[in-house]
Amino acid sequence: MSGRDTQEAAMNRQVPEHNSIPSGENTVWADVSPLLEAACKELRDGELIHGDNFNLFAAMSALEIMDPKMDSGIVCKYYSLDEAIEDGAAPVPISHDKTIDIQSTIDIMDHLLACEATWHSGHSLAQTVFSCIYLLRPDRTSSHAILHSYCRVIRATCKAVVSVVSDARTHEEEDVFTMTYGLPLNGNGDEKCLSMLNAVEETISRQLRACKAPSSKRRVLEDIEPLQHNLDLEEGFCKALLCRLRFRKHFFQALSCMRRPQGRGFELARKHIASCVSELGFILKSAEFLRSGACGTCEDGIEDSTTASGCSPIGFDASLNSRLSAPTPPRAIKILSWKKAVEYFVKLLHDLDAICSYPLDPSLEGVLRFVVQFQKSKPDLVARAHLQLLLVQDGKLYGRDPIFAVITKAAGLPELTKNHDIQKNEYIVQLVQLVINMLKILCTNAAWQRRKLGKILQDWRVICVQLEIALRNEIGEVSSILDDENMSVKMLRYILNWVEEQTYWIASRFLMLGFELDLYSPNEYCMVYWYLYVVLIKLAEKAHIRITATNGTVKRKGGKKKKDCLKEVAKESRIPPAILFLQCYVCLAEGLTMLLAALRNELMVLQSSSPFNTERERFIQHFELLQKACVPDHVSYPSFMESTTYAQFSTLAMYNYFKEAQRIAKEIKSSFSNDPDKLAELKRLEQIAEHNGVALNLICRVGALDPSLKVTFEFSHHPFFATAVVKRS
Amino acid sequence: MEQQKNEAVTTTKAEFDPSEIEYVSYGGEHHLPLIMNLVDQELSEPYSIFTYRYFVYLWPHLSFLAFHKGKCVGTVVCKMGDHRTTYRGYIAMLVVIKPYRGRGIATELVTRSIKVMMESGCEEVTLEAEVTNKGALALYGRLGFIRAKRLFRYYLNGVDAFRLKLMFPCPGIHPSLSMMADRDESQMHHEHIASGECPESHRCS
Numbered sequence: 001m002s003g004r005d006t007q008e009a010a011m012n013r014q015v016p017e018h019n020s021i022p023s024g025e026n027t028v029w030a031d032v033s034p035l036l037e038a039a040c041k042e043l044r045d046g047e048l049i050h051g052d053n054f055n056l057f058a059a060m061s062a063l064e065i066m067d068p069k070m071d072s073g074i075v076c077k078y079y080s081l082d083e084a085i086e087d088g089a090a091p092v093p094i095s096h097d098k099t100i101d102i103q104s105t106i107d108i109m110d111h112l113l114a115c116e117a118t119w120h121s122g123h124s125l126a127q128t129v130f131s132c133i134y135l136l137r138p139d140r141t142s143s144h145a146i147l148h149s150y151c152r153v154i155r156a157t158c159k160a161v162v163s164v165v166s167d168a169r170t171h172e173e174e175d176v177f178t179m180t181y182g183l184p185l186n187g188n189g190d191e192k193c194l195s196m197l198n199a200v201e202e203t204i205s206r207q208l209r210a211c212k213a214p215s216s217k218r219r220v221l222e223d224i225e226p227l228q229h230n231l232d233l234e235e236g237f238c239k240a241l242l243c244r245l246r247f248r249k250h251f252f253q254a255l256s257c258m259r260r261p262q263g264r265g266f267e268l269a270r271k272h273i274a275s276c277v278s279e280l281g282f283i284l285k286s287a288e289f290l291r292s293g294a295c296g297t298c299e300d301g302i303e304d305s306t307t308a309s310g311c312s313p314i315g316f317d318a319s320l321n322s323r324l325s326a327p328t329p330p331r332a333i334k335i336l337s338w339k340k341a342v343e344y345f346v347k348l349l350h351d352l353d354a355i356c357s358y359p360l361d362p363s364l365e366g367v368l369r370f371v372v373q374f375q376k377s378k379p380d381l382v383a384r385a386h387l388q389l390l391l392v393q394d395g396k397l398y399g400r401d402p403i404f405a406v407i408t409k410a411a412g413l414p415e416l417t418k419n420h421d422i423q424k425n426e427y428i429v430q431l432v433q434l435v436i437n438m439l440k441i442l443c444t445n446a447a448w449q450r451r452k453l454g455k456i457l458q459d460w461r462v463i464c465v466q467l468e469i470a471l472r473n474e475i476g477e478v479s480s481i482l483d484d485e486n487m488s489v490k491m492l493r494y495i496l497n498w499v500e501e502q503t504y505w506i507a508s509r510f511l512m513l514g515f516e517l518d519l520y521s522p523n524e525y526c527m528v529y530w531y532l533y534v535v536l537i538k539l540a541e542k543a544h545i546r547i548t549a550t551n552g553t554v555k556r557k558g559g560k561k562k563k564d565c566l567k568e569v570a571k572e573s574r575i576p577p578a579i580l581f582l583q584c585y586v587c588l589a590e591g592l593t594m595l596l597a598a599l600r601n602e603l604m605v606l607q608s609s610s611p612f613n614t615e616r617e618r619f620i621q622h623f624e625l626l627q628k629a630c631v632p633d634h635v636s637y638p639s640f641m642e643s644t645t646y647a648q649f650s651t652l653a654m655y656n657y658f659k660e661a662q663r664i665a666k667e668i669k670s671s672f673s674n675d676p677d678k679l680a681e682l683k684r685l686e687q688i689a690e691h692n693g694v695a696l697n698l699i700c701r702v703g704a705l706d707p708s709l710k711v712t713f714e715f716s717h718h719p720f721f722a723t724a725v726v727k728r729s
Numbered sequence: 730m731e732q733q734k735n736e737a738v739t740t741t742k743a744e745f746d747p748s749e750i751e752y753v754s755y756g757g758e759h760h761l762p763l764i765m766n767l768v769d770q771e772l773s774e775p776y777s778i779f780t781y782r783y784f785v786y787l788w789p790h791l792s793f794l795a796f797h798k799g800k801c802v803g804t805v806v807c808k809m810g811d812h813r814t815t816y817r818g819y820i821a822m823l824v825v826i827k828p829y830r831g832r833g834i835a836t837e838l839v840t841r842s843i844k845v846m847m848e849s850g851c852e853e854v855t856l857e858a859e860v861t862n863k864g865a866l867a868l869y870g871r872l873g874f875i876r877a878k879r880l881f882r883y884y885l886n887g888v889d890a891f892r893l894k895l896m897f898p899c900p901g902i903h904p905s906l907s908m909m910a911d912r913d914e915s916q917m918h919h920e921h922i923a924s925g926e927c928p929e930s931h932r933c934s
Contacts, residue, residue: 046758046782046786048779056808059779059782060777062777062779063777067775070775070777121887122882446879447878447879448881451878518860518879519876519877519891521870524875610871612873613895613897613898616898617898618875621875
């Protein structure tokens with residue numbers, strides 16, 4: 001290192017004659033070269049001159065100049081965009097041969113689609129879409145109507161997508177995505193891209209009609225100049241261009257419609273989405289034509305190619321922008337293949353359509369269920385950002401329903417309470433904020449979502465405590481008043497119960513997501529299912545209280561006939577189906593806990609011994625956030641040990657949790673006959689219960705006798721309830 | 730930023746007896762090129778020489794090298810320090826070259842580092858590993874690490890990582906852990922550097 005420094009010092013010996021910053025009153029320019037030189041001579045190998053705050057971050061940020069792995073400023077091909085253009089890297093027109101020009105234009109469009117999909121999946125805009133030299137100089141393409149209009153709509157679309165994602169901003173996942181520094185995203189006139197696209201589309205449509213017309217009619221249309229000169233290819237090229245242009249048009253419009261407040265543009269957006277999907281179909285179909293020797297020999301594997309034709313596109317250079325990605329080292333970005341890009345857009349459109357077809361359920365329970373269901377398809381950032389912006393607009397649900405009204409409804413309070421003065425209380429204001437935060441978090445990727453859900457548990461717990469205190473104070477105040485029940489007391493009681501229920505719901509989601517993210521290893525399943533079981537019991541308990549209380553309110557309100565009343569009492573004495581549904585989860589979680597514990601206790605499998613710590617430490621680490629928030633109260637490692645240490649197959653066989661789960665699932669199916677999602681879930685639960693019941697019986701019968709019996713756990717039927725698989729090894 | 734590489738890939742395996750492997754604590758500049766070569770070869774993330782020196786100069790006693798007949802076949806690079814309210818160890822890089830994998834060299838290397846961390850008062854040890862790196866995940870699982878978090882697209886190549894954590898038992902609650910009792914002192918021959926002391930020369934005025 002010291003050698004290098006000496007060289008540099010030697011190079012800088014001359015004091016620059018034209019200082020851009022003149023010496024001032026208290027400053028004077030001095031030549032430090034001799035000092036540096038002397039210092040370099042003193043330095044030994046491994047020594048470093050550094051400031052006081054040299055830390056890991058500084059060390060990691062330091063770059064070795066001219067190391068291609070690190071130096072993003074290293075010149076790969078061109079020093080500047082101008083140099084690239086001068087060198088003919090992006091000619092306009094692309095070729096003076098019109099046929100080649102059209103072919104190349106289509107390649108550029110295809111590669112841009114691949115770049116866009118790559119950007120959406122987590123790379124920087126500068127190194128994907130804006131690796132296109134044509135995009136970087138908006139004015140240069142103006143003489144080339146097709147390319148110009150396409151570039152405009154691409155820039156406008158990127159801008160729209162960046163704005164959705166940055167408006168929904170919740171965490172660092174978006175940082176790379178929304179980084180647009182130095183890019184011409186605000187191109188002059190890009191907002192007029194639709195009219196330009198329409199004009200170009202119109203021209204090509206006419207060219208298509210002209211080339212398809214029988215020769216007798218051609219004369220009438222003769223004033224129309226063909227797209228290019230090879231008449232055999234005219235139809236194919238027209239079609240290939242049209243579907244690509246139309247896809248861009250509808251995609252841009254779909255995004256614009258989706259941004260209208262309160263989901264008002266959804267119906268129209270769905271139409272554009274449907275058009276996008278059908279144009280993508282045509283785009284896929286055009287590949288055959290484009291590949292059929294349109295450009296002669298293409299050596300690249302078609303599967304990996306970023307264009308339909310298989311040819312590499314003209315006018316792209318990712319290294320031109322790599323300096324914009326500093327301070328990160330230049331990433332070697334692998335652009336998705338054209339096929340993968342089309343698949344990506346099909347999936348994105350499907351996810352966007354799911355959002356647009358959501359009926360804006362006013363009940364929070366319905367919202368939560370929709371979001372969880374939506375997340376199951378693992379939507380990408382763009383779709384999730386749209387969902388989040390729909391759910392929370394101007395601090396209201398769908399920009400329409402005040403959150404406090406949503407809460408009172410969820411808590412089971414009558415409609416008239418939604419404007420009660422209680423909402424001015426500080427803790428209610430906080431609660432409203434918590435609900436908004438929760439909704440936003442539920443729209444993030446699973447990894448981030450789980451971390452955030454774990455962290456907000458404490459906030460929910462604090463609100464519980466505050467509500468408890470407020471309730472106690474209210475009760476003290478009103479005890480003197482001879483009213484049968486004060487409204488504030490009633491509201492606090494209902495809201496408190498609901499907040500507790502919601503806290504357990506968050507905790508259960510936190511635990512379940514751990515399975516999806518593959519955070520648990522098989523020797524930890526026992527404790528995880530046990531924790532899930534204790535949380536679910538509490539969740540069911542709070543939900544039951546809420547439902548019973550609500551039914552009471554309804555009954556009191558409507559002065560019904562005696563006969564109906566009796567019927568309702570009979571209905572109430574039974575457990576509501578929603579609770580039985582949770583009960584089914586509880587049985588499965590408890591059953592799996594006991595099965596796993598018995599396996600460990602009796603067959604000595606899935607035990608966890610490690611040289612540095614014990615199961616206790618792993619328990620503390622996995623459930624740290626739940627324990628900190630006391631969710632639930634009085635739950636700890638000793639209580640886990642207490643409930644599992646004595647688990648045995650003989651007792652498990654007598655009280656079979658899986659049989660119970662199966663029975664419940666069967667019984668309540670009819671109550672959910674018009675809810676296909678829940679019905680499908682019940683079917684899955686029934687299957688797991690049945691499988692695990694059989695496995696349990698088998699282990700009970702032969703387990704202890706047959707040491708070759710192997711028990712493993714799979715998630716083939718359900719994302720978080722495991723199926724036991726018993727095999728002889 | 731950090732990476733682990735210990736996949737049990739079936740490549741041409743080296744023929745050797747485990748007793749032939751010699752483990753050495755970081756001993757100075759002559760070890761640095763060996764470590765850098767191994768890491769540059771096996772891990773995708775680019776590190777500058779500053780990063781290597783940051784680790785090995787501040788915590789030489791936490792870095793180990795494995796030699797077979799004079800050839801460096803594996804290395805581990807670590808650090809420790811305050812993190813929020815805890816004092817934690819951190820395993821930055823772990824590499825064993827392919828022909829030597831699957832024979833417990835990586836386990837021995839990290840075990841040595843972890844032991845030093847524990848003796849130095851760390852309450853926990855953390856690291857990140859690619860979710861696809863089954864070998865490393867199994868290795869750390871056996872040592873008692875849990876997968877505490879998943880880090881979305883953590884690496885430059887877009888792959889998710891797990892944050893793995895190993896929590897040491899609180900002294901007093903679990904007084905006797907077997908491994909503490911039969912700890913082999915003879916394995917430790919490193920020079921201690923007072924923590925907080927920066928070995929890099931400080932010449933800025």
